[in-house]
Amino acid sequence: MRYGSADVLRGIDIRAERGEVVALLGPNGAGKTTTIEILEGFRKRSAGEVRVLGTDPGEGDEAWRARLGIVLQSWRDHGKWRVGELLTHLGRYYTPYGTPERPRPYDTAELMALVGLTEQADARIGRLSGGQRRRLDVAIGIIGNPDLLFLDEPTVGFDPQARQAFHELMLRLSGMDTTILLTTHDLDEAEKLSDRILLLAGGEIVADGTAAELARRFETKAEVRYTIDGEPHARTVEDATGHVRRLFAEHGEAVGDLEVRRASLADIYLTMVREFESGRRTEPAAHLTEAAR
Numbered sequence: 642m643r644y645g646s647a648d649v650l651r652g653i654d655i656r657a658e659r660g661e662v663v664a665l666l667g668p669n670g671a672g673k674t675t676t677i678e679i680l681e682g683f684r685k686r687s688a689g690e691v692r693v694l695g696t697d698p699g700e701g702d703e704a705w706r707a708r709l710g711i712v713l714q715s716w717r718d719h720g721k722w723r724v725g726e727l728l729t730h731l732g733r734y735y736t737p738y739g740t741p742e743r744p745r746p747y748d749t750a751e752l753m754a755l756v757g758l759t760e761q762a763d764a765r766i767g768r769l770s771g772g773q774r775r776r777l778d779v780a781i782g783i784i785g786n787p788d789l790l791f792l793d794e795p796t797v798g799f800d801p802q803a804r805q806a807f808h809e810l811m812l813r814l815s816g817m818d819t820t821i822l823l824t825t826h827d828l829d830e831a832e833k834l835s836d837r838i839l840l841l842a843g844g845e846i847v848a849d850g851t852a853a854e855l856a857r858r859f860e861t862k863a864e865v866r867y868t869i870d871g872e873p874h875a876r877t878v879e880d881a882t883g884h885v886r887r888l889f890a891e892h893g894e895a896v897g898d899l900e901v902r903r904a905s906l907a908d909i910y911l912t913m914v915r916e917f918e919s920g921r922r923t924e925p926a927a928h929l930t931e932a933a934r
């Protein structure tokens with residue numbers, strides 16, 4: 642993808658299988674939104690091959706579009722409409738595209754229960770709180786019971802309870818064979834929800850794999866904390882299990898308050914981005930893609 646004379650994406654290669662949840666991570670300006678917009682058919686690519694549900698997004702018709710779900714940053718229109726009313730109205734567009742395996746649209750009451758908006762069914766959209774509006778964005782994105790769902794930073798502004806409910810909903814959808822492509826800056830969220838993580842930096846996919854594969858590849862260390870006779874100690878080690886075994890062999894009962902903290906996806910992410918930015922390019926991601934399949 643080129644904007645004017647600037648190459649924003651330089652030949653990225655992404656493949657997602659049915660029912661897979663893929664998280665697209667990367668620093669601000671890396672090209673995540675651009676990628677998603679090309680896949681959604683909202684933005685015309687400069688070059689390259691793209692197939693989404695078997696169709697070139699540039700040529701997708703209404704039947705193709707009905708199989709996609711898109712959660713936009715925020716649904717600001719229709720402030721005077723009531724929540725249930727708007728969902729029922731939008732849902733009608735999907736009716737002709739329902740199949741016995743995948744009925745469309747969702748039943749409005751069921752969908753409101755799913756996203757936690759039952760109590761707001763009769764509330765005007767203009768009066769919803771930020772978090773409630775975001776839940777409505779999600780409800781609008783999935784009203785058509787999509788085969789493929791695009792989520793661009795879905796949980797910005799959610800309280801912890803709403804976030805947890807949203808994660809449960811996503812896991813449920815992926816269990817129902819919905820393929821999900823997610824962008825987020827919340828790395829815990831990416832780790833929890835996704836089967837596979839793609840890191841986009843400098844217009845290329847610089848890492849592709851499960852969180853565990855990325856951790857192995859970047860040889861991140863673990864931190865072990867403990868006390869010996871009440872005296873605190875902390876060590877950063879590669880082999881936490883071996884370290885703990887030796888610790889007990891040597892100090893036995895004197896060891897207390899043991900804690901092992903493995904690298905989180907946030908640590909791995911920062912290592913990857915730092916490595917990329919320092920010019921020590923990570924290897925091509927292809928072998929990891931193979932491993933993930």
Ligand SMILES: Nc1ncnc2c1ncn2[C@@H]1O[C@H](COP(=O)(O)OP(=O)(O)OP(=O)(O)O)[C@@H](O)[C@H]1O
Binds near residue numbers: 649669670675
């Ligand atoms: N319409 C446009 N015209 C020119 N440049 C653009 C346009 N849209 C995006 N860009 C540039 O392309 C790059 C990628 O932008 P994009 O919005 O895809 O990044 P992103 O990874 O989604 O970032 P963020 O995490 O900040 O949302 C940026 O450098 C941006 O300035």
